[in-house]
Amino acid sequence: MNATWSRFNVTSIVLGFAFLYLPIVLLIVFSFNESKLVTVWGGFSTKWYVSLFHNQGLMDATWVTARVGVISATVATVLGTLAALTLTRYTRFRGRVLFSGMVFAPLVMPEVITGLSLLLLFVAVGLDRGFFTVTLAHITLTMCFVAVVVQSRLVSFDRSLEEAAMDLGATPAKTFFQITLPVILPAIVSGWMLAFTLSLDDLVIASFTSGPGATTLPMKIYSQVRLGVTPEINAACTILIAVVAVGVIIASIANKRREVQRQLDEQAAQRG
Amino acid sequence: MSNIAVTDAAAPSTAAKPFLNRLGAGFVNRLVIIVPYLWLLFFFLIPFVIVFKISLSQTAIAMPPYTPVLDFSDGVSGFFAGFRNLNFDNYVWLTQDALYFKAYVTSVIIAAISTVLTLIVGYPIAYGMSRAPATIRPTLLMLVILPFWTSFLIRVYAWIGILKPEGLLNQLLLSLHIINQPLVILNTYTAIFIGIVYSYLPFMVLPLYSSLEKMDYSLIEAAKDLGCPPTSAFWKITFPLSLPGVIAGCLLVFIPAVGEFVIPDLLGGSSTLMIGKTLWNEFFANRDWPVSSAVAVILLLLLTVPIMLFQQAQARAQEQGK
Numbered sequence: 044m045n046a047t048w049s050r051f052n053v054t055s056i057v058l059g060f061a062f063l064y065l066p067i068v069l070l071i072v073f074s075f076n077e078s079k080l081v082t083v084w085g086g087f088s089t090k091w092y093v094s095l096f097h098n099q100g101l102m103d104a105t106w107v108t109a110r111v112g113v114i115s116a117t118v119a120t121v122l123g124t125l126a127a128l129t130l131t132r133y134t135r136f137r138g139r140v141l142f143s144g145m146v147f148a149p150l151v152m153p154e155v156i157t158g159l160s161l162l163l164l165f166v167a168v169g170l171d172r173g174f175f176t177v178t179l180a181h182i183t184l185t186m187c188f189v190a191v192v193v194q195s196r197l198v199s200f201d202r203s204l205e206e207a208a209m210d211l212g213a214t215p216a217k218t219f220f221q222i223t224l225p226v227i228l229p230a231i232v233s234g235w236m237l238a239f240t241l242s243l244d245d246l247v248i249a250s251f252t253s254g255p256g257a258t259t260l261p262m263k264i265y266s267q268v269r270l271g272v273t274p275e276i277n278a279a280c281t282i283l284i285a286v287v288a289v290g291v292i293i294a295s296i297a298n299k300r301r302e303v304q305r306q307l308d309e310q311a312a313q314r315g
Numbered sequence: 316m317s318n319i320a321v322t323d324a325a326a327p328s329t330a331a332k333p334f335l336n337r338l339g340a341g342f343v344n345r346l347v348i349i350v351p352y353l354w355l356l357f358f359f360l361i362p363f364v365i366v367f368k369i370s371l372s373q374t375a376i377a378m379p380p381y382t383p384v385l386d387f388s389d390g391v392s393g394f395f396a397g398f399r400n401l402n403f404d405n406y407v408w409l410t411q412d413a414l415y416f417k418a419y420v421t422s423v424i425i426a427a428i429s430t431v432l433t434l435i436v437g438y439p440i441a442y443g444m445s446r447a448p449a450t451i452r453p454t455l456l457m458l459v460i461l462p463f464w465t466s467f468l469i470r471v472y473a474w475i476g477i478l479k480p481e482g483l484l485n486q487l488l489l490s491l492h493i494i495n496q497p498l499v500i501l502n503t504y505t506a507i508f509i510g511i512v513y514s515y516l517p518f519m520v521l522p523l524y525s526s527l528e529k530m531d532y533s534l535i536e537a538a539k540d541l542g543c544p545p546t547s548a549f550w551k552i553t554f555p556l557s558l559p560g561v562i563a564g565c566l567l568v569f570i571p572a573v574g575e576f577v578i579p580d581l582l583g584g585s586s587t588l589m590i591g592k593t594l595w596n597e598f599f600a601n602r603d604w605p606v607s608s609a610v611a612v613i614l615l616l617l618l619t620v621p622i623m624l625f626q627q628a629q630a631r632a633q634e635q636g637k
Binding site: 053059062064133145146182216280 | 344458462
C-alpha cells in the first residue's frame with residue numbers, strides 16, 4: 044500500500060485539509076485580536092470574551108439553544124433509532140417505500156422548504172410559535188440523521204446473537220436491552236451528538252418556526268453578522284467550536300476505549 | 316393506521332412462545348413502526364400539503380396573513396364550494412415575473428457548477444485517503460468529518476473575513492505583489508462557489524471515500540502490468556468503480572445547494588440571485604406567505620427527480636450493506 048501513497052496523494056490531502064481548516068483557524072486566531080478591525084492584527088487580547096459574557100441577549104440565546112438542542116436531540120434519538128429498526132428489521136410492510144422516502148428526503152431537502160412547511164403546519168393547527176415549535180421542528184429534521192447513523196450500524200449487526208439469546212429463553216424485550224442496545228449504543232451516542240450539533244447549528248428552520256422570546260444563538264449571530272464582522276462574534280463562534288470539539292473528542296475516546304474493552308472481552312471469551 | 320400491516324419476519328419461532336408474550340412482541344413491533352411513521356407523516360408529509368394549499372391562497376392583512384382556502388369554517392359544503400374558487404394566480408404571477416424564472420435557472424446553474432467543482436476538489440482528497448496507510452485512515456476520516464460538526468453558519472461567516480476587499484486574502488496577495496488592486500470577490504457569484512464548495516466538501520468526500528476504499532487495487536496493478544498508462548487506467552477502472560460514490564456525493568451537494576440560503580445571503584450580497592434567498596425575502600421582508608409557498612412548491616417539483624434518485628441510491632447502498 045505504501046508504494047501507492049504517492050507524493051500526489053499526500054499533496055492533495057494536505058491541500059484539502061488546509062482548505063477545510065484554515066478558515067476556522069483564522070476565525071479562532073482573530074477572536075483574540077486586540078483591534079476592533081477583524082482582519083488587522085493589533086495584539087493579543089481576551090477582552091472580546093469578557094464583553095461576550097456581559098451581552099445579555101447573546102447569553103439568553105445560548106440558553107435557549109442549549110435547551111432546544113438537548114430536548115430535541117434526545118427525542119430525535121429515540122424516534123430515529125425506532126426508524127432505523129423499522130428500516131432494517133421490517134422489510135415488508137405496506138407503506139415502506141413512503142416511510143424510507145420520508146426518512147431520506149429530509150437529509151437533502153432545502154432548509155427553506157422544510158422551515159416554511161413546518162411553520163405553515165404550526166399555524167394551521169394553531170400552535171403559538173416559540174420554544175416548543177422550534178424543538179418539534181428540530182426533532183423532525185434530526186431524527187432522520189439519527190436514523191441513518193443507527194441504521195448503518197444495524198445493517199452490520201450479527202442477528203445470530205439475538206437468536207441465541209432468544210433460544211436461551213430471553214424475552215424479546217430482554218434481548219433488545221441486553222444484546223441489541225449495547226451493540227448499537229456507540230451509533231446511538233454519535234446519533235445523539237449529531238442531532239445536538241445540527242440543532243445547535245440551524246439558522247433557517249429556527250428562523251421560520253421560532254417566535255418572540257425563543258431567539259436561538261444562530262439567529263442572534265446571523266442578525267449581528269448582517270451588520271458586519273466583529274471580534275465579539277468571532278469569540279462566540281470560537282466558544283461554540285470549542286464546545287463541539289471537546290464533545291467529539293470525548294465521544295471518540297470513549298468509543299475507542301469501549302472498542303478496546305470489547306476486543307479484550309472477546310479474547311478472554313475465546314481463551315476461556 | 317390500518318395501512319401498516321406488519322408482516323413480522325423478524326421474530327423467529329414465536330409460535331413456541333406463550334400467547335401473552337407473542338401478543339406483547341406484536342404490539343411492540345407495531346409500535347416500533349407506527350411511532351416514527353406517524354411522526355414523519357404529520358411533521359414532514361402533511362406540511363407539504365398545507366404549503367400547496369396556502370400557495371393557492373391570497374395575501375391578506377391579517378394573522379396569519381393569507382385568505383382562508385379549502386377550510387371547514389363553512390362546513391363540508393363550503394369546503395367543496397372552495398374548489399370552484401381555487402385560483403392559481405400565484406403560479407401565474409411566478410411565470411409572469413421574469414425575476415422568479417431567472418432565480419430558478421440561476422440556482423440550478425450555480426448548484427450544478429458548484430457540484431462539479433466540489434467533485435474536482437473532493438476526488439483527489441478521497442482518493443488520497445483511500446490509498447493512505449490503513450493505520451492513519453480513521454484519523455483522516457475523523458478530520459474530514461470534524462468540520463461538519465462545527466457550525467455551518469460559522470464556517471460561512473469565516474469566509475467573509477477572508478474574501479472581503481480589505482480581507483486576509485487580498486492582504487496576502489497585495490503584500491506578495493501578486494496583485495496591485497484588491498480583488499472583488501465578496502458579493503459575487505465567485506464567493507458563492509467558494510462557499511458551497513467549502514461547506515459541502517465533506518458530503519462529497521465521504522461517499523467517494525467509501526466507494527474508493529472498497530475498490531480492489533490489484534485491478535490497477537493488473538492494468539499497469541498489461542501496459543495501460545495510469546491516466547487511462549484511472550478513467551477505465553478507478554472512476555467507473557467509484558461511480559456510486561460520485562453519484563451519491565453529487566446528489567448530496569446538488570440538491571441542498573439549489574435551495575441554499577445562508578451562503579448566497581452572506582457571501583453573495585444583494586447583487587446575486589438565488590431561489591432560496593428569494594423565498595426567504597418573499598416570506599420575511601414582503602410577508603407574502605402565499606407567493607413564498609408557491610415558490611416552495613415549484614422548487615420542490617424541480618427537485619423531485621434528484622431527490623428520488625438520491626433515495627434510490629440510498630436504498631441500493633442499504634441493500635448492498637447487508
